Amino acid sequence: MQKKQIVEIIAGLMIITATAGAIAGTFLYEDMLNNERKTIVILALALEFGNWSPPEIKLVEGEPVRLKIRNTDTVTHGFAVPELGIGIDEPVEIKAGHVAKIDITPTKKGTFLYVCTVWCSKQHPKMVGRIIISEK
Amino acid sequence: MKDKILGIFPLDWRYDITSLPYVRSVLKSRWVPFLIIVFNLFFFTIILMAGVVGGVSAGNYNFAIMFVWILWWVMLMLVFVPFFSRIWCSTCPLPAFGEWIQRLGFLKVRNKLFGLNRKWPKQLKNMWLMNFLFLGTTYTTGFLTTRPIATFILLMAIILGSVVLSTVFERRSFCLYCCPVSGFQGLYSNIAMTEIRCKDPEVCRNHNVSTRAKALGCDYQQRDCVRGNENGYACPWLEVPFNQNRRNTYCGMCFECFKTCPYDNMAFNLRPPATDLVLDKKRGLDEAWKAFMMLGIAIFFFLIMQGPFGFLKDWANAKTLAGYLSYISVHSTFNLLIFPGIFFVFSYASHALGRTELPLKRVFINFSYTLVPLGLMAWIAFSVGIIFANGSYLIHVISDPFGWGWNLLGTANFPWTPFMTGMVPYMQIGGLLLGLALSLDIGFKIARQTFKNRDEAVMGFYPIAAFLTVTTMFLMWLFTG
Amino acid sequence: MKNGKLILLIIIFVLLTSLSLTLAQPEAPREREITIEAYKFAYNPEIIEVNQGDKVTIRFISTDVHHGLYIDGYELKTDAIPGHEGEITFVANKTGKFTMRCSVTCGAFHPYMISYLKVKPDYRLFGSILLALILFLSSIVLMVRKER
Ligand code: SF4
Ligand code: SF4
Ligand code: SF4
Ligand SMILES: [Cu+2]
Ligand SMILES: [Cu+2]
Numbered sequence: 001m002q003k004k005q006i007v008e009i010i011a012g013l014m015i016i017t018a019t020a021g022a023i024a025g026t027f028l029y030e031d032m033l034n035n036e037r038k039t040i041v042i043l044a045l046a047l048e049f050g051n052w053s054p055p056e057i058k059l060v061e062g063e064p065v066r067l068k069i070r071n072t073d074t075v076t077h078g079f080a081v082p083e084l085g086i087g088i089d090e091p092v093e094i095k096a097g098h099v100a101k102i103d104i105t106p107t108k109k110g111t112f113l114y115v116c117t118v119w120c121s122k123q124h125p126k127m128v129g130r131i132i133i134s135e136k
Numbered sequence: 137m138k139d140k141i142l143g144i145f146p147l148d149w150r151y152d153i154t155s156l157p158y159v160r161s162v163l164k165s166r167w168v169p170f171l172i173i174v175f176n177l178f179f180f181t182i183i184l185m186a187g188v189v190g191g192v193s194a195g196n197y198n199f200a201i202m203f204v205w206i207l208w209w210v211m212l213m214l215v216f217v218p219f220f221s222r223i224w225c226s227t228c229p230l231p232a233f234g235e236w237i238q239r240l241g242f243l244k245v246r247n248k249l250f251g252l253n254r255k256w257p258k259q260l261k262n263m264w265l266m267n268f269l270f271l272g273t274t275y276t277t278g279f280l281t282t283r284p285i286a287t288f289i290l291l292m293a294i295i296l297g298s299v300v301l302s303t304v305f306e307r308r309s310f311c312l313y314c315c316p317v318s319g320f321q322g323l324y325s326n327i328a329m330t331e332i333r334c335k336d337p338e339v340c341r342n343h344n345v346s347t348r349a350k351a352l353g354c355d356y357q358q359r360d361c362v363r364g365n366e367n368g369y370a371c372p373w374l375e376v377p378f379n380q381n382r383r384n385t386y387c388g389m390c391f392e393c394f395k396t397c398p399y400d401n402m403a404f405n406l407r408p409p410a411t412d413l414v415l416d417k418k419r420g421l422d423e424a425w426k427a428f429m430m431l432g433i434a435i436f437f438f439l440i441m442q443g444p445f446g447f448l449k450d451w452a453n454a455k456t457l458a459g460y461l462s463y464i465s466v467h468s469t470f471n472l473l474i475f476p477g478i479f480f481v482f483s484y485a486s487h488a489l490g491r492t493e494l495p496l497k498r499v500f501i502n503f504s505y506t507l508v509p510l511g512l513m514a515w516i517a518f519s520v521g522i523i524f525a526n527g528s529y530l531i532h533v534i535s536d537p538f539g540w541g542w543n544l545l546g547t548a549n550f551p552w553t554p555f556m557t558g559m560v561p562y563m564q565i566g567g568l569l570l571g572l573a574l575s576l577d578i579g580f581k582i583a584r585q586t587f588k589n590r591d592e593a594v595m596g597f598y599p600i601a602a603f604l605t606v607t608t609m610f611l612m613w614l615f616t617g
Numbered sequence: 618m619k620n621g622k623l624i625l626l627i628i629i630f631v632l633l634t635s636l637s638l639t640l641a642q643p644e645a646p647r648e649r650e651i652t653i654e655a656y657k658f659a660y661n662p663e664i665i666e667v668n669q670g671d672k673v674t675i676r677f678i679s680t681d682v683h684h685g686l687y688i689d690g691y692e693l694k695t696d697a698i699p700g701h702e703g704e705i706t707f708v709a710n711k712t713g714k715f716t717m718r719c720s721v722t723c724g725a726f727h728p729y730m731i732s733y734l735k736v737k738p739d740y741r742l743f744g745s746i747l748l749a750l751i752l753f754l755s756s757i758v759l760m761v762r763k764e765r
Contacts, residue, residue: 004244011170011242018178023185030540068541074724075682096722097197097532098548099541119683119698143759197722282725442716444732446659453658453726525689525718526728552720557689561713565745572749576756583760594760605753609746617714617742 037066037103042129044069044077044094046121052114052129059133064105071098078117081131084108091117106133142577145408152335152403154394163394163404166243166368169226177229179203180291182537187288190538198284199537202529204291205281210519212321218409218512221328222321226389230294231311234302235372247364251303256313263422266319267429271471273316274433275464277440278452290316307372311388322385323426324512326412326505327574331384332377332393335403340378343399361393361402368395377402383412385423413505413578416585421497424504425472428479431507431607432471434514438614442521479504482603490587490596502586503600506579510604510611513571517564517615524560528553561616568615572608576601625757632750640738646670653677653732655684655697657724660717660732667709668737677703685720688734696721709734713741 043053059065069079071094079100080087086102094100116127139147154160162168186199216224236242238249279286294315301310311318334340343359361377364370369392371377377393378401394402439445440452450456451463483500492499528550535548542548583597584590649671654661655678667673677686677697685696686703690711695703719730 007243008241014171014174015177015242018174019181022178022181026182026185026538029542030538033542070539070541072539074722074727076722095197097536097539099536099539101541121682278726282728441729442731444659444663446656446661446663449658449726449729521716525716552722554687554689554692554718557716558692558711560689561741565741565748569745569748569752572752573756576752580756580760594757597760598757601753601756605749608749612745612749613742616745617739 034068037064039066039068042067042069042079044071044079044116045073046075046077047123047126048121049073051127052116055129057114057129057131059106059131061106061109061133061136063136064103067100067102067104069094069100069102071096071100073120075120076118077120077127079114080117081112081114083112084131086114087117093118109133109135139414139581141408141410142573147408147411147414149408150403151406153330153406154402154404159404160394160400163391164367166245166395168391170243172227173229173232176227177232180229184288184291186533186537187284187291190284197529197533197539199533200284200287201281202533204287206523206526207530210523212317213324213512213515213519214523217321217324218327218516219329220389221325221330221332221384222387222389223330225311225318225321226391230291231298231302231308231315233295234298234300234310235308237299238302238307239369245364245366245368247369249307251305253306254304256305256309260313262313262420263319263322263426265313266316267422267425269314270316270319271429271433271468274436274467277437278449278454281441282453307370307374308388309374312373312386319426320430323423323430323508324515325384326508327410327512328384328412329407329409331405331407331412332387332389332391333380333382333403333405334378334397335401337378337380339399339401343378343401360396360398364392365396365398368392370396381415381417383415383417385412410509410574410578413508414581414585416502419501419505421501424501425476427504427507427511428476429471431511431514432475433467434511434518435611435614436467436470438518438521442518479507479603482599485599486583486596489598490583490592492587492592492596494586499586499596502582503579506575506582506600506604507607509574509578510568510571510608513567513574514611516567517611520563520567521560521615524556525554526552527555564615565612568608568612572604575604575608579604625754629754636743636746636750640740640743644668646672648672648674650674650676653686654680655686655719655730656680657682658719658726658730660686660730662732664733664735666735666737669709669712671709671736673705673707673709675705677705682723683721684723684730686717687720688715688717690715691734694720709736712736713739 040057042057043050045051045053069092071077074096076093076095078087079092079094079102082088084104084106086092086104092100092102110133112131112133114129114131116124118124120127141147154163183200183203190198190200212224238251239246240250273280273290276286280290297314298310301314340359359378362370371393372390373386373388375382375387377397440448447459448463451459454460480500483503484496486503487496487499490499529552531547531550535545535550536542579600580597583593583600587593587596646668649667651665651673653665653675675686675695677695679697679699681699683696683698685694686705687694688705690713691707693705693707695705697703713736715734715736717732717734719727723730
């Protein structure tokens with residue numbers, strides 16, 4: 001009798017690991033990846049689906065961050081901050097379902113536009129957001 | 137009888153896989169198929185999660201869409217059903233919660249099931265409900281295969297539906313009569329090259345219930361495999377495991393009968409393909425319609441997903457309400473009325489030419505089973521066209537299942553790479569011709585069953601053979617011409 | 618049964634003659650320029666037909682977003698965004714139907730964005746229909762013979 005109950009408990013634990021454990025595990029892994037460096041997640045979406053989100057990113061001068069741009073859209077987008085020289089020499093092209101990671105340490109303060117560099121819809125030229133870099 | 141399938145495989149040829157070492161003891165263990173269910177549960181947890189968090193609309197770049205509709209669906213059609221019958225149902229995690237609730241446990245055996253254990257209503261003890269539920273599901277195919285959240289909703293509906301129905305109705309009533317993917321697995325597993333049957337009917341006949349009952353001092357009415365015992369549950373699929381004249385259709389391959397049989401008399405047989413179709417037992421209009429609908433739906437799916445017509449895609453994608461409604465009505469009318477109607481004309485001709493005394497309805501039903509091999513091959517041809525062109529997405533999503541920028545296996549940047557697309561039409565033609573050969577062969581055998589003498593059988597076979605051949609030609613033209 | 622045989626022979630004759638019509642000699646090979654317009658989620662024209670040996674140039678235009686064109690079997694690829702055309706030139710030496718599909722993710726129905734290239738004459742279709750007919754006839758012959 002005792003043995004049977006232990007077996008039941010083992011089986012139950014296996015099920016919990018496969019479900020709740022898997023979910024917790026994925027979030028922990030994601031957290032671990034994000035802890036390497038301060039991470040800001042930006043969603044890239046064509047204008048019809050909501051544009052860049054968030055449309056405004058606040059950074060602090062001299063503080064290293066990682067921009068993680070998730071393209072959850074169905075078309076390719078690009079990413080560039082022309083005034084900061086990001087995505088100019090090496091164009092950043094993010095295919096649908098893909099993610100681009102850009103590590104930067106802002107050195108200039110001010111407000112800069114970040115833009116999409118791939119023709120993604122008729123309203124593509126309006127796909128812009130703002131980066132605000134403040135003093136330390 | 138020396139009847140042969142395709143003139144090669146004798147109808148009654150069998151090879152018992154459990155005669156190999158270890159196989160039987162594995163199947164008798166209560167950890168099987170539990171462990172595989174847990175493994176699949178893990179996969180489906182990831183799928184469900186990806187359906188919610190893995191991107192809003194990146195259809196083809198989503199783990200849920202890719203693994204459910206590209207991998208799982210194609211595997212069902214290409215491997216599981218044709219070779220291993222309903223083996224998927226034995227390892228399916230979706231109704232597992234319902235079953236564990238009924239059993240109030242995972243591995244232990246407790247033959248008094250929790251829940252109301254109602255009998256399923258008699259009028260619904262057939263495939264009709266599943267036919268309509270499946271048809272309903274195909275209305276949303278445009279969303280299911282392109283919007284991750286739609287896949288999430290469908291899978292959750294199956295899980296919740298099975299939990300609710302398991303607490304109300306007895307055993308696997310949900311799987312038998314409701315699950316949208318159950319019907320076609322049941323129908324096409326008639327073709328499967330494996331089956332679960334008893335080894336020796338003589339042993340079952342001599343399995344004397346009353347002596348054993350007397351020995352144990354209780355009043356058993358039924359044999360262990362039907363009633364369940366301390367080693368396993370009564371057949372959850374409401375089958376009579378020892379019945380030799382059953383078809384694969386309603387056996388979920390749960391292996392409980394291997395565990396319950398005190399004489400080790402169950403066998404997991406290899407067998408020639410399509411033998412169940414020759415069995416003249418419990419054929420019905422519900423399964424006939426399933427056969428029509430599946431073939432019709434394969435044609436529609438091909439046109440929507442692999443055809444060149446933009447307006448059809450806009451219909452299925454619900455660009456306009458009117459378009460979507462036209463899709464639903466054209467799709468339903470064709471599958472429920474027009475296609476069966478065309479087949480009716482041919483079976484009418486067969487009935488008239490064969491001059492049988494059997495009612496026309498019987499002829500119609502019997503011959504509708506000839507569409508099963510062809511239908512499965514049409515689905516295989518459709519699936520081949522999808523997997524070779526779009527299978528490479530799988531390599532991407534497995535490394536980054538949620539679109540969070542992970543790179544688990546280092547393949548997150550694997551680009552879309554169509555694979556062997558030049559060969560696909562040849563595979564499709566080969567499959568369809570094989571389907572035609574099997575269908576003709578089955579038609580021929582059914583004709584001899586249905587008509588009194590051979591002269592009549594020949595006459596009655598003509599129209600059906602013509603129908604099958606013309607349908608095959610149409611499919612070959614559609615897919616490759 | 619004699620009647621039956623006669624009817625069968627006539628059917629075979631009619632089927633074979635009509636079938637061979639599908640192989641009618643195409644015109645002599647020539648150069649063709651074909652414009653294909655892409656929009657979400659189809660192409661215009663939906664099907665293009667050329668003859669074996671033709672030198673085909675496809676001008677590929679997109680009317681809305683970034684689209685691609687990949688030809689199965691020929692394994693050729695191009696893409697276009699509004700204002701930038703793509704182009705493919707090839708000699709159509711393989712016959713049959715080839716699926717052309719979008720190769721740049723362009724929206725929900727992107728994987729279903731498809732058109733056909735048909736290179737005539739279609740020997741493959743001819744052959745497969747012939748095989749189906751042979752299966753049909755042999756099943757009947759087998760059945761009739763078994764009857765004796
Ligand atoms: S019938 Fe449906 S829910 Fe039940 S086991 Fe089979 S696939 Fe799973
Ligand atoms: S318990 Fe075993 S021997 Fe008895 S009827 Fe069932 S399969 Fe046959
Ligand atoms: S117990 Fe029933 S459903 Fe399970 S394998 Fe045996 S016959 Fe099939
Ligand atoms: Cu963009
Ligand atoms: Cu496109």
